[in-house]
Amino acid sequence: MAFNLIGRSLLTLKDFTPDEIRYLLNLSADLKRMKYAGIKPRNLEGKNIALIFEKPSTRTRCAFVVACYDEGAHPEYLGKGDIQIGKKETVKDTARVLGRMFDAIQFRGFKHETVETLAKYAGVPVWNGLTDQYHPTQILADLLTIEEYFGTLKGITFAYVGDGRNNMANSLMIGCAKMGMECRIVSPKSLFPEKSLVKEVEKIAAETGAKIVVTDDVAKGVKGADVLYTDVWASMGEEAEMAKRIKLLKPYQVNMKMLKMTGKEKPLFLHCLPAFHNDDTEVSKDVGAMEVTEEVFESKYSRVFDQAENRLHTIKAVMVATLGSK
Numbered sequence: 001m002a003f004n005l006i007g008r009s010l011l012t013l014k015d016f017t018p019d020e021i022r023y024l025l026n027l028s029a030d031l032k033r034m035k036y037a038g039i040k041p042r043n044l045e046g047k048n049i050a051l052i053f054e055k056p057s058t059r060t061r062c063a064f065v066v067a068c069y070d071e072g073a074h075p076e077y078l079g080k081g082d083i084q085i086g087k088k089e090t091v092k093d094t095a096r097v098l099g100r101m102f103d104a105i106q107f108r109g110f111k112h113e114t115v116e117t118l119a120k121y122a123g124v125p126v127w128n129g130l131t132d133q134y135h136p137t138q139i140l141a142d143l144l145t146i147e148e149y150f151g152t153l154k155g156i157t158f159a160y161v162g163d164g165r166n167n168m169a170n171s172l173m174i175g176c177a178k179m180g181m182e183c184r185i186v187s188p189k190s191l192f193p194e195k196s197l198v199k200e201v202e203k204i205a206a207e208t209g210a211k212i213v214v215t216d217d218v219a220k221g222v223k224g225a226d227v228l229y230t231d232v233w234a235s236m237g238e239e240a241e242m243a244k245r246i247k248l249l250k251p252y253q254v255n256m257k258m259l260k261m262t263g264k265e266k267p268l269f270l271h272c273l274p275a276f277h278n279d280d281t282e283v284s285k286d287v288g289a290m291e292v293t294e295e296v297f298e299s300k301y302s303r304v305f306d307q308a309e310n311r312l313h314t315i316k317a318v319m320v321a322t323l324g325s326k
């Protein structure tokens with residue numbers, strides 16, 4: 001199946017049908033195969049892409065930049081402090097200026113309304129590279145990685161364990177619901193996802209045959225799960241919460257015991273990264289492993305670097321599908 005997504009923005013996967021997501025995943029796999037075969041299609045020859053980053057990034061930034069070069073486009077990195085957005089100039093004006101010069105805009109930052117305003121006024125496709133609320137391009141890479149591991153998304157039980165109300169939990173619920181999977185959010189009650197979002201996602205699930213479970217019970221949440229997924233306990237912008245979160249989320253750390261509790265022979269461990277799995281980072285040096293142990297992170301069940309690589313292929317697919325020529 002082929003879908004014409006040209007001109008579309010990607011702010012959250014809510015706006016895409018299951019068939020459109022399936023098309024993006026298939027295109028990602030095709031582009032990955034082509035890259036491995038040394039085929040350089042250059043679908044974006046001559047395009048100029050603005051990459052706005054209010055928050056830091058390794059994977060998202062590099063995936064967009066490399067995807068641009070692979071496809072013949074020119075990326076322009078606009079980092080924190082480089083442009084006037086939201087300071088000396090409104091988001092609406094910035095959108096209209098960049099839209100006159102660039103063929104598309106990627107935005108990573110704090111408020112989700114910023115990326116919505118950009119999309120409303122730029123007149124070109126806008127891609128959400130992470131906001132406080134959603135991280136949709138990450139989910140495409142996650143779904144592709146799950147499919148590569150199990151050969152299918154059908155019948156997969158997915159458990160996200162940790163901060164249940166951050167951008168990753170929100171977006172994973174949407175992605176799993178769209179693809180008809182069973183999605184469990186396992187977190188302390190105080191970090192449960194917003195009720196209104198759960199309701200919205202349950203509506204999607206009713207159409208696709210997916211199942212949504214929100215629980216604070218680790219044993220119940222991970223039993224029978226094919227995939228265990230976690231993320232940092234304090235997201236970018238929430239650093240002040242870290243000490244509190246470490247206490248609250250310790251029972252939700254993904255460790256070998258939790259992997260065994262799935263009862264599965266070959267459970268898959270995923271993490272969007274960056275991860276605190278030992279004491280080798282500045283942030284974790286006095287704390288050690290947080291959301292996942294070193295043992296799980298480095299185990300044969302972990303496919304976190306396939307997942308990171310898949311950011312490139314899936315982001316490329318989004319760019320080609322929404323911007324490539326008809």
Ligand code: CP
Nearest residue numbers: 057058059060272273
């Ligand atoms: N997973 C992810 O978005 O990584 P970066 O923050 O490095 O882009």
Ligand code: NVA
Nearest residue numbers: 166168235236272273
């Ligand atoms: N929840 C994390 C995701 C990082 C990719 C954050 O927003 O910092």
